[in-house]
Amino acid sequence: MPAVNLPAGFSARPVVLKVEQRFGMAGFARLVKLLELFAASPLRDKGVIELPVSEWADALQAGPLNVSVLLDYLSNDGWLSQARGEEPGAPLRVTLTDFADFLPALDMPTTAEQWCAWFTSELSMPDQHGTDPDNQALFRRWCATNVTIEEMNAAIELAVKAGRGFAPACLHSLLMTVRKEKLELARR
Numbered sequence: 001m002p003a004v005n006l007p008a009g010f011s012a013r014p015v016v017l018k019v020e021q022r023f024g025m026a027g028f029a030r031l032v033k034l035l036e037l038f039a040a041s042p043l044r045d046k047g048v049i050e051l052p053v054s055e056w057a058d059a060l061q062a063g064p065l066n067v068s069v070l071l072d073y074l075s076n077d078g079w080l081s082q083a084r085g086e087e088p089g090a091p092l093r094v095t096l097t098d099f100a101d102f103l104p105a106l107d108m109p110t111t112a113e114q115w116c117a118w119f120t121s122e123l124s125m126p127d128q129h130g131t132d133p134d135n136q137a138l139f140r141r142w143c144a145t146n147v148t149i150e151e152m153n154a155a156i157e158l159a160v161k162a163g164r165g166f167a168p169a170c171l172h173s174l175l176m177t178v179r180k181e182k183l184e185l186a187r188r
Helices: 014-040 053-060 064-075 112-123 133-144 149-160 168-187
Strands: 048-051 080-084 091-098
Touching: 014 048, 014 053, 014 064, 048 053, 053 064, 064 080, 112 133, 112 149, 133 168, 149 168
Parallel strands: none
Antiparallel strands: 048 091, 080 091
């Protein structure tokens, strides 16, 4: 699961203190669960969590009424907004207002050497693979197309699910799948 950043002093933020006061520690825990849903959301780069209405209660481990009251409370505070389509069965779309506060800072590699170092440190790729001309060409291509660590991590997750290796050429094909899915989501 992708990471979420809990900023220093999170529990001392006014909205968090209000949630604790109104809903107790269970409310605080549900707020953290909401951030976990955000971390796993395919639309996290837009601050969006989208689930069928029937799944929100399970996701936040609360009854439907409690979920509704909590989300309304956070909406009234301006911490998030809610939207639901008119069609039957439309998902409930929650958008976090200041979602960037919760995204971990990932430096995007801007040189082939940085990609090589990332593959060596994160995926235990042997050093000689980083100097391979084909891999160097892929790394330069990723730099030119602004491939992010988040996208590469998504490609790695696909490789794990498919039982494929972490060689740059293999991950490159999966990276194209990740980017294609990202574009399809943006078109919706």
